[in-house]
Amino acid sequence: EAGVTQSPTHLIKTRGQQATLRCSPISGHTSVYWYQQALGLGLQFLLWYDEGEERNRGNFPPRFSGRQFPNYSSELNVNALELEDSALYLCASSPGRSFGSNQPQHFGDGTRLSIL
Amino acid sequence: GNSVTQMEGPVTLSEEAFLTINCTYTATGYPSLFWYVQYPGEGLQLLLKATKADDKGSNKGFEATYRKETTSFHLEKGSVQVSDSAVYFCALNRGNNRLAFGKGNQVVVIP
Numbered sequence: 602e603a604g605v606t607q608s609p610t611h612l613i614k615t616r617g618q619q620a621t622l623r624c625s626p627i628s629g630h631t632s633v634y635w636y637q638q639a640l641g642l643g644l645q646f647l648l649w650y651d652e653g654e655e656r657n658r659g660n661f662p663p664r665f666s667g668r669q670f671p672n673y674s675s676e677l678n679v680n681a682l683e684l685e686d687s688a689l690y691l692c693a694s695s696p697g698r699s700f701g702s703n704q705p706q707h708f709g710d711g712t713r714l715s716i717l
Numbered sequence: 718g719n720s721v722t723q724m725e726g727p728v729t730l731s732e733e734a735f736l737t738i739n740c741t742y743t744a745t746g747y748p749s750l751f752w753y754v755q756y757p758g759e760g761l762q763l764l765l766k767a768t769k770a771d772d773k774g775s776n777k778g779f780e781a782t783y784r785k786e787t788t789s790f791h792l793e794k795g796s797v798q799v800s801d802s803a804v805y806f807c808a809l810n811r812g813n814n815r816l817a818f819g820k821g822n823q824v825v826v827i828p
Contacts, residue, residue, distance in 0.1 A: 632814065643819075659815065705749075
């Protein structure tokens with residue numbers, strides 16, 4: 602069974618540009634989560650999508666946004682990039698809301714976003 | 718809100734030594750608790766979980782017990798290998814499906 606896949610592996614942008622990160626969940630999972638792992642800040646929750654809708658959002662500015670497609674894959678968009686957005690962005694998936702809120706989340710290998 | 722705290726600093730030990738990484742939590746109710754491991758250049762892998770008080774999660778020789786009385790979920794392994802070198806994260810569900818992670822502990826196992 603394929604795990605969570607993310608693309609690209611690395612992404613280099615400059616300040617002010619926009620970045621798009623992609624994630625495909627484990628087959629059969631309907632929930633997708635995004636986390637930011639920045640140096641010195643640890644892992645922070647960004648967004649949760651389930652069944653195509655945003656279900657929860659972390660404490661990040663509106664320039665961080667995303668969406669979930671009918672096949673449950675997801676995109677994370679970051680607009681007006683700033684230097685402090687440099688981080689590893691991790692996507693995770695789980696079976697979905699109907700399975701309860703304590704399901705473990707399964708992570709991909711991440712996209713390393715570097716802002717020059 | 719719900720949160721976890723891991724002990725500060727890296728852990729360096731010799732092969733076949735006993736490993737303990739401390740994790741304490743603050744929570745309303747009884748959220749599930751998790752340990753994740755991150756190998757260099759990779760994402761997080763679920764190592765083990767416990768869903769209620771007194772549950773013991775175990776995997777690959779690692780164990781952790783959900784202790785309500787001490788609000789702890791310490792990770793232990795009886796005999797570590799060089800291949801166990803990684804960063805270990807304790808986590809719990811904060812509610813509404815958002816995981817809260819500890820800061821992580823770098824474990825270095827020396828041959």
